[in-house]
Amino acid sequence: MQTQIESEPRVSYSSRRDSELVPRSVVQARNLTRRFGRGETSVDALRDVSLDVPAGRLTAIMGPSGSGKSTLMHILAGLDRPTSGTVEIDGTEITTLDDTPLTKLRREHVGFIFQFFNLLPMLTARENIVLPLEIAGEKVEAAWLEQLVGSVGLAERLSHRPAEMSGGQQQRVAIARSLITRPTVLFADEPTGNLDSMTGGDILALLRHSVDAFDQTIVMVTHDARAATVADRVLFLADGQIVKQLTDTTPEEVHLAISELGKE
Secondary structure (H helix, E strand, O other): OOOHHHHOOOOOOOOOOOOOOOOOEEEEEEEEEEEEOOHHHOEEEEEEEEEEEEOOOEEEEEOOOOOOHHHHHHHHOOOOOOOEEEEEEOOEEOOOOOHHHHHHHHHHHEEEEOOOOOOOOOOOHHHHHHHHHHHOOOOOOHHHHHHHHHHOOOOOOOOOOHHHOOHHHHHHHHHHHHHOOOOOEEEEEOOOOOOOHHHHHHHHHHHHHHHHHHOOOEEEEOOOHHHHOOOOEEEEEEOOEEEEEEEOOOHHHHHHHHHHHHHO
16 A cells, blocks of 8 residues: 555655744754863863754754764754753753662653664564553554554554565654654754665655654754755754754755865
8 A cells, every 4th residue: 555655746745834933942952062071181062052942943064074063963962961061952961870770751742753663573573563651651642653553654664673574664664653652852863874865765755744744843963965955954964063944955955064164
């Protein structure tokens, strides 16, 4: 059975929200600095970075290797702590939380998609998808699971284990798993980095669909210019700072922005 995602043109990412509407910010970062090391050997991966992540939008973060983009995502998601500065998720400051309440907040508000799918090999696709709910002791909503599985095109693969699925199918499972809890914000770290071009295009369309259909907020770190074009906004980092921003952009504009950063 052909899914809604698969029936859409692979290269069509034109769906965007009304730019005149100003959504609330679900993640707020203020004056983030992240220093590694001490004394003369210390390195600042982030330097006084501030940003807001609007609800129901896809924000892409790009930059040269070593620019601080992964460090920024880890701090925004509560996986790392800044040397100074603050981060709020859904109105709660996370930078001062102890490990237990921070873990609880991530479980309730944050979803993750990684380059490597991180599926449990002994579980079926369905079991992998609902695992976050089971860990949290929550019931699976059958209607939501059915809608989600249908949207990612996995209805006929739920009984398969990861070894029986392609890389694209495994990433679809990972995406469904990240969405099953309806997270406040979903962080995607190079979600197409381990996929071929055609499969990667399907995954990008799926991420875009989750924003447009489910009002999902996504922050995506990527080095892929095509991936950045599905975003509502692209932030460019260099030397630990946000130095440029583009909206509704093209691959050519992204390539130009990256090349200009390399010349600075």
